[in-house]
Amino acid sequence: MLIQSALVALCATAVAALKPLKIDGRRFVDDDGNALQIVGMAYQPGGSAGYNPKSGEDPLSHKEQCLRDAALMQVLGVNAIRVYNLDPDINHDECASIFNAAGMYMMIDVNSPLPGEAITSFEPWTSYFAEYLNRTFAIVEAFSNYPNTLLFFSGNEIINDLPSAEFVPPYMRAITRDLKNYIKNNIDRQIPVGYSAADVRDVLWDTYNYVACALDGEEDDMSRADFFALNSYSWCGDKATFESSTFVDLVEGLKDTPIPVFFSEYGCNETPDRYWHETQSIYGEDMYNVFSGGVVYEWTQEKNDYGLVEVGKEETQILDDYNRLKEQLGKIEWEDVQSLKTNGDHDFVECAPKLIKAKGFMNNFTLPDLPPGASKLINNGIKPKPSGKIVDIDSWDVSLAVVDSKGNAIKDLAVVPLEEVNWNGKNDIETGSADSSQSGDDDEDGAIMSMPVIWAAILPAVAMLFA
Ligand SMILES: *[C@@H]1O[C@H](CO)[C@@H](O)[C@H](O)[C@H]1NC(C)=O
Numbered sequence: 001m002l003i004q005s006a007l008v009a010l011c012a013t014a015v016a017a018l019k020p021l022k023i024d025g026r027r028f029v030d031d032d033g034n035a036l037q038i039v040g041m042a043y044q045p046g047g048s049a050g051y052n053p054k055s056g057e058d059p060l061s062h063k064e065q066c067l068r069d070a071a072l073m074q075v076l077g078v079n080a081i082r083v084y085n086l087d088p089d090i091n092h093d094e095c096a097s098i099f100n101a102a103g104m105y106m107m108i109d110v111n112s113p114l115p116g117e118a119i120t121s122f123e124p125w126t127s128y129f130a131e132y133l134n135r136t137f138a139i140v141e142a143f144s145n146y147p148n149t150l151l152f153f154s155g156n157e158i159i160n161d162l163p164s165a166e167f168v169p170p171y172m173r174a175i176t177r178d179l180k181n182y183i184k185n186n187i188d189r190q191i192p193v194g195y196s197a198a199d200v201r202d203v204l205w206d207t208y209n210y211v212a213c214a215l216d217g218e219e220d221d222m223s224r225a226d227f228f229a230l231n232s233y234s235w236c237g238d239k240a241t242f243e244s245s246t247f248v249d250l251v252e253g254l255k256d257t258p259i260p261v262f263f264s265e266y267g268c269n270e271t272p273d274r275y276w277h278e279t280q281s282i283y284g285e286d287m288y289n290v291f292s293g294g295v296v297y298e299w300t301q302e303k304n305d306y307g308l309v310e311v312g313k314e315e316t317q318i319l320d321d322y323n324r325l326k327e328q329l330g331k332i333e334w335e336d337v338q339s340l341k342t343n344g345d346h347d348f349v350e351c352a353p354k355l356i357k358a359k360g361f362m363n364n365f366t367l368p369d370l371p372p373g374a375s376k377l378i379n380n381g382i383k384p385k386p387s388g389k390i391v392d393i394d395s396w397d398v399s400l401a402v403v404d405s406k407g408n409a410i411k412d413l414a415v416v417p418l419e420e421v422n423w424n425g426k427n428d429i430e431t432g433s434a435d436s437s438q439s440g441d442d443d444e445d446g447a448i449m450s451m452p453v454i455w456a457a458i459l460p461a462v463a464m465l466f467a
């Protein structure tokens with residue numbers, strides 16, 4: 001009996017999982033009411049142009065890469081990844097299990113850059129078909145079994161300016177409706193669905209009002225976005241502040257939100273070095289009562305120069321932006337930030353044309369009907385259904401080579417399996433530091449150097465005890 005229960009306990013540890021989260025007011029919370037502030041990372045190794053499902057690979061198909069990246073993100077303090085371009089028919093079990101064990105949730109885009117796999121910004125009716133919806137439902141099926149799947153993005157930056165706002169908005173609500181109905185009918189957990197907007201201020205507030213309002217004032221209106229996320233690049237350079245970046249206006253504009261809002265991308269790279277001072281506002285009193293954190297853009301260095309690590313043929317190198325971000329996240333009191341409450345109820349706003357201010361922005365809330373063949377998919381589920389599960393990982397060690405920003409090999413890199421949300425400090429493998437904190441490094445070296453000295457001093461005494 002004893003042995004058996006010990007074994008059960010061991011197995012439970014091996015498949016320990018993050019707690020699935022749901023939305024309560026403007027927070028993502030677990031069953032105990034603990035809210036998550038998202039410390040996110042945009043994860044698209046190879047860039048969006050690198051998405052090629054015919055190769056049988058996507059960003060969550062390489063166990064070794066996921067181990068490497070999860071370990072390095074753990075050191076940074078990341079607790080969620082955003083993944084854009086996925087193939088529902090590729091097996092993601094190992095990577096999903098690795099990120100789960102690393103204490104990281106997954107935010108999944110249901111679209112892809114391939115033709116027929118996203119709603120177009122112009123003439124959206126030419127892309128709204130049952131085959132397209134089938135793809136989005138397949139992504140839902142492929143990820144819904146993982147406890148760490150946090151949410152689905154129904155669209156990313158589809159409304160970017162007034163011309164694209166003329167016809168797209170009802171389609172955005174329609175896709176949200178279709179995904180939420182699919183989940184309600186076919187999935188055990190009502191995983192949240194929402195929109196990731198471009199932070200273009202000409203259309204931002206109308207976009208928020210259009211997707212977040214409730215038709216007929218009904219909170220359970222299926223076409224209402226469960227959350228609103230925005231890609232913001234207005235905090236640039238070392239000197240920017242909460243005010244000069246205009247992040248202050250985002251908080252003011254969204255302060256009555258009844259649903260979670262967060263940055264689905266941030267990290268302006270107008271200056272070559274990024275200092276990440278915005279993290280102190282995002283995870284501080286400036287913003288955390290309204291925002292639920294944000295997603296840094298992005299993990300790997302690609303042509304557009306936003307990366308934190310550079311993946312080479314032989315090895316992966318940590319870049320200084322990584323070290324500077326680590327330094328900033330290290331200053332935050334995570335005990336406080338990760339114990340915020342839902343902070344009250346805020347009323348849903350009823351959809352009405354008067355919510356929409358910009359001339360030329362669609363203000364009609366009549367949604368397109370389901371395309372032919374789609375209601376069968378929503379009622380009965382797609383066939384065949386891809387399906388994922390958490391699996392055991394035999395080793396948490398990273399086998400791929402990683403070097404720090406000065407080219408020194410990082411040894412003993414491994415994922416530290418957690419049974420809770422990751423934050424800065426839970427995996428404290430030394431990954432080097434940014435040049436700005438060199439003096440701190442010297443002190444640490446000093447402490448390590450003194451260990452042999454201590455041993456030299458006490459060894460003779462220990463030897464005498466046994467003499
Ligand atoms: C629906 O998606 C599944 C899973 O990707 C795929 O096997 C199937 O062929 C799709 N069906 C249609 C009609 O597109």
Ligand SMILES: *[C@@H]1O[C@H](CO)[C@@H](O)[C@H](O)[C@H]1NC(C)=O
Pocket residue numbers: 364365366
């Ligand atoms: C809103 O759009 C629907 C469908 O296109 C149309 O039938 C209706 O007349 C429109 N309403 C207004 C006020 O324009």
